[in-house]
Amino acid sequence: MTQPTANSESSNTTFNHTTSSLNAFAPRLLDWFAENGRHDLPWQQHQTDTPNPYIVWLSEVMLQQTQVTTVLPYFARFMETFPTVQDLAAADWDVVAEHWAGLGYYARARNLHKGAKQLVAVIEETGEFPQTLAGWEAISGVGPSTAGAIMAMGLHRYGVICDGNVKRVLTRWAAIDGDITKSATNKDLWALAERLTPTENSGLFAQAMMDMGATLCTRSKPACLLCPLQEDCLAHAEGRETDYPVKAKKQPKPSKFSDALLIENIDGEILWLQRPDNGIWGGLWSLPLQFVEKVDGKTNSNATVKKTLASDDKSSNVASGVRSNEKVYETEFTTAEQIVHEWLITNELVTESVSKSLLDDAPIKHSLTHFHWYLTPRKLTVDTAKMLELNEKLAAAEIDFKWLTEQTAQDNLGLPRAMEKVIER
Numbered sequence: 325m326t327q328p329t330a331n332s333e334s335s336n337t338t339f340n341h342t343t344s345s346l347n348a349f350a351p352r353l354l355d356w357f358a359e360n361g362r363h364d365l366p367w368q369q370h371q372t373d374t375p376n377p378y379i380v381w382l383s384e385v386m387l388q389q390t391q392v393t394t395v396l397p398y399f400a401r402f403m404e405t406f407p408t409v410q411d412l413a414a415a416d417w418d419v420v421a422e423h424w425a426g427l428g429y430y431a432r433a434r435n436l437h438k439g440a441k442q443l444v445a446v447i448e449e450t451g452e453f454p455q456t457l458a459g460w461e462a463i464s465g466v467g468p469s470t471a472g473a474i475m476a477m478g479l480h481r482y483g484v485i486c487d488g489n490v491k492r493v494l495t496r497w498a499a500i501d502g503d504i505t506k507s508a509t510n511k512d513l514w515a516l517a518e519r520l521t522p523t524e525n526s527g528l529f530a531q532a533m534m535d536m537g538a539t540l541c542t543r544s545k546p547a548c549l550l551c552p553l554q555e556d557c558l559a560h561a562e563g564r565e566t567d568y569p570v571k572a573k574k575q576p577k578p579s580k581f582s583d584a585l586l587i588e589n590i591d592g593e594i595l596w597l598q599r600p601d602n603g604i605w606g607g608l609w610s611l612p613l614q615f616v617e618k619v620d621g622k623t624n625s626n627a628t629v630k631k632t633l634a635s636d637d638k639s640s641n642v643a644s645g646v647r648s649n650e651k652v653y654e655t656e657f658t659t660a661e662q663i664v665h666e667w668l669i670t671n672e673l674v675t676e677s678v679s680k681s682l683l684d685d686a687p688i689k690h691s692l693t694h695f696h697w698y699l700t701p702r703k704l705t706v707d708t709a710k711m712l713e714l715n716e717k718l719a720a721a722e723i724d725f726k727w728l729t730e731q732t733a734q735d736n737l738g739l740p741r742a743m744e745k746v747i748e749r
Contacts, residue, residue, distance in 0.1 A: 339516060340498045345556045349497075350522045350529055356552035357532035362539070365392065366399060369477050370528050377453045377478030378409045378443075381463075384470045385436050389429055389488075392538065398427050409447070413440035421608050421738025428741065429693075430605055435465025455479065468514075476527040485530045486510075486517040489537025494520075495569035496541060499558035504569045579696045581616040581687065582656075584746045585664070585675055586703040589711045589727055596733055597660045598724035604692065609726070609737040611746060612664040615656035616700070660723040667714050668704075675702035678749065688749065690742035701746050 339346060362368075367383035369375035382402060386395045401423055406412035412420070417437060424433035442463050446454055454460045460471035468486070475483030486494075491504055494516050502509030521529055540547045546565050548554050559565045587595040597612055599605045657665060668675075678701045687698035706714075711727070718725045726737070730747040733739060 339519065340500070340558060341556065346519060349520045349553065352552045353532045353536065354525065354528055357528065357535060360550075361532055361535045366396070366403070368531065369480070370531060375478050375480050375527075377474050379403070380474050380478030381409075381439075381443075381460075381466070381470075382412075382436070384473050385432050385439075385465060386427065388432060388470070390427065394427070398424070409440050409443050409453075412437065413444040417607055418738060422736065423738075425608065425738040426741045426744065430608060430740065432465060434601065434606055438464040439466065453479075455481075457483070473530055476530045480527055482521075482523055482526050483530065484514070484518050484521045484526070485533065486514050487534075489541075490517060490533050492543065492569055493533060493537050493541045493553075496546070496559035496565055497553055497557045499562070499564075499568070501568070501570050503572050505572050509570075577691070577695050579698060581698045582700070583614040583616060583675065583702045584688075584699045584743070585612040585614060586678065586701060586747075587612065587664070587714075588703065588705045590705070590708060591727075593727035593729055594733070595664075595714070596726045596728055596737060597658070597664075597718075600658055603658075605740045605742075607738070608740050609733065610740065610743055612661050613699075614661065614665060659721055660718060660725065663717050663721060663723065664714070667717060671710060671713075673704060673706070673710075675704045677701075678703045688742070688745050690745060697742065699742060699746055701749055 363371065365383075367379045369380060383395065383399055386399055386402075402412075405419070405423060406415060415437070420437045421430075421433060424430065424436075427433070443453060446452075446459070454463070457468075457471050457475055460466050460474050461468065466474070469484075469490075472483035472485045473487075475481045476485065477483070491513050494500065494513055495504065498516060500509065500512060500516075502512065504510065504513065536551075536553075540551050544566065548557070548560050548565060551557065551560075554560050557565075559568050585595075589595075595612060596609045599608050599610050601607050667673075687700045690697045690699060715725075726733075728737070734744065734747065
């Protein structure tokens with residue numbers, strides 16, 4: 325279907341709408357937002373003359389790939405404990421991690437803490453938050469859309485957003501059928517977003533676009549009859565709303581299998597290890613994990629197989645779950661877990677199932693961005709001598725570890741949701 329076109333002054337991109345439709349987009353959306361939009365979210369700044377960019381920055385980071393209903397209690401807790409960016413920057417990482425635990429995508433929390441320190445440095449040097457798009461994009465974890473949101477909503481200046489919700493609205497309205505994971509399509513979407521964003525009230529427009537994508541132009545059941553843009557929405561005209569946005573079909577996620585070790589001392593305390601800053605659950609606390617290899621539909625656990633040959637035989641110095649594949653060993657084990665693994669083998673310690681019956685021995689499934697993780701809880705009680713031996717090995721490697729009860733760990737450590745699933749089994 326051929327449509328009249330109009331060109332943005334700042335781009336050579338051709339749009340699938342007339343100039344009048346392009347010009348009418350923002351007024352219609354803003355009228356709808358005034359009557360039907362959400363105006364009571366705690367981070368919204370459009371009803372104040374003195375916007376707080378800290379609040380917008382914090383909420384935008386939390387809202388990345390996360391729904392509003394999930395974010396609300398986390399945001400409230402952060403604001404209670406860290407009411408200013410200076411409070412967040414000065415906080416210990418463990419406190420920040422404990423406040424974030426369960427929200428997922430933990431790299432965001434690391435960037436948030438690092439970004440708070442960067443923002444404080446900017447404020448100390450200039451007396452204010454960054455005032456430009458480039459200034460905000462220089463902060464860890466802040467990309468173009470987040471920076472645009474902060475400029476528009478946190479500073480009441482001109483800013484453009486083009487996040488997932490916005491892309492869904494725009495691809496449907498303009499029938500943009502390119503794969504949104506491709507840079508060419510992404511460039512077109514940004515050009516269209518810039519063309520539609522008004523110079524005045526870009527903060528209101530940004531919030532209206534977010535509300536449109538979150539409440540009307542939803543992924544599976546768009547409420548087209550209530551949409552202020554339906555009369556010239558090209559996807560709606562063709563009855564193809566859910567065909568947009570176009571995205572390359574994802575490959576099925578692979579699966580990974582691990583034992584989650586509940587190593588308990590005689591006082592009923594369990595060993596917890598702090599994860600490395602990089603990698604999965606960076607900086608959070610976890611039970612020791614032991615990789616399990618799937619072999620012909622069965623599993624071999626490296627934590628339950630004893631060392632059978634001489635200790636200088638590297639081909640057998642690790643348990644059968646890893647075999648002699650040192651690359652897998654290094655990839656699947658943190659340094660702390662390697663120490664625990666070798667300590668188990670040296671002392672010929674065998675973990676046991678925590679299942680009460682054969683009916684509840686299925687692994688706990690936890691899905692991450694790139695794979696499904698199946699975790700099988702296994703327990704082991706050790707005497708004081710063996711506990712002290714393990715403590716010495718971990719301390720010598722400068723590993724952060726704690727012995728805490730399950731409840732104390734939940735109350736005081738930043739635990740990934742997967743670990744909560746394990747101890748809530």
